[in-house]
Amino acid sequence: MGEKVSVFRREHFNAAHRLYNDAWDYSKNEMVFxxxxxxxxxxxxxEMEVKVTGEPDKETGYVIDLKLLSDIIRREVVQRFDHKNLxxxxxxxxxxxxxxxxxxxxxxxxxxxxIDSRFDLQIRLYETPRNFVxxxx
Amino acid sequence: MVYLTRAEHFNAAHKLYNPSWSKEKNDEVFxxxxxxxxxxxxxELFVTVKxxxxxxxxxxxxxxxxxxxxxxxxxEKLDHRNLNLDVDFMQGKMCSSENLVIEIWNQLQPNLxxxxQLHCIKLYETPRIYVxxxGRK
Numbered sequence: 001m002g003e004k005v006s007v008f009r010r011e012h013f014n015a016a017h018r019l020y021n022d023a024w025d026y027s028k029n030e031m032v033f034x035x036x037x038x039x040x041x042x043x044x045x046x047e048m049e050v051k052v053t054g055e056p057d058k059e060t061g062y063v064i065d066l067k068l069l070s071d072i073i074r075r076e077v078v079q080r081f082d083h084k085n086l087x088x089x090x091x092x093x094x095x096x097x098x099x100x101x102x103x104x105x106x107x108x109x110x111x112x113x114x115i116d117s118r119f120d121l122q123i124r125l126y127e128t129p130r131n132f133v134x135x136x137x
Numbered sequence: 138m139v140y141l142t143r144a145e146h147f148n149a150a151h152k153l154y155n156p157s158w159s160k161e162k163n164d165e166v167f168x169x170x171x172x173x174x175x176x177x178x179x180x181e182l183f184v185t186v187k188x189x190x191x192x193x194x195x196x197x198x199x200x201x202x203x204x205x206x207x208x209x210x211x212x213e214k215l216d217h218r219n220l221n222l223d224v225d226f227m228q229g230k231m232c233s234s235e236n237l238v239i240e241i242w243n244q245l246q247p248n249l250x251x252x253x254q255l256h257c258i259k260l261y262e263t264p265r266i267y268v269x270x271x272g273r274k
Contacts, residue, residue, distance in 0.1 A: 014176050014177060014263065015176050015177060016150035016176050035217035038217055038223075040150065040218065040219035040222045041174075041175050042148050042216075042219065043148060043149060043150040043175065043176055043177005043178055043179075044148055044178065045179045082169065083170060084176060085172070088174040089172070089174050128179050
């Protein structure tokens, strides 16, 4: 068994969203989500750190070619969400509140099929420089 | 002369769209920034004032009071808002970062203590794009 190494690729997208539970009335949404529930949306520069862990390949020395990882993230995530309204413009959040927690799980599920099953995958998502989430834990 | 900078931030949705142009022309000029349903950013705002420190306090301006002024006249109007729809001082203007810094200057200028001058409004739209305004030259 060789040594495992984690490699990371950082990508970003800019999107609008709002936090709103349709099953609640406006005042309950306002009470729980505060100004994040405002009707005309707000937005963020989302930054993703995608972590792939495994043994480096004996012939290349790579865990995964970071250019290939970048291409997967851009194709599966950035093209879907960049300069979009997460609530209105995406299938993934038609019926799912686009909190950072839900977004990070969606990103994981979009990328996982394209990463070799012998590797571990973990996503860290920054909603702001001060608020970030990770999945899986 | 001493320069003092206060950093603040706000998260907002916007789009770049000129209503006197066709949809096609907007798409051609503004690309994905013209997306109908908005997108958004984490804006970072840097307000720089200049003047002579007060001999009694050693302060150019009380940084806490400067923060209160910026929050009252700018951040509260912009944070978690849609810049095109919700902000009184951006009505009828294109919501580019260039126009935002000019209008932020106009909001703050009349509300600063008499002994300080506004020197610069610097606004990061993303970590890689920022604009600066030094007032009417």
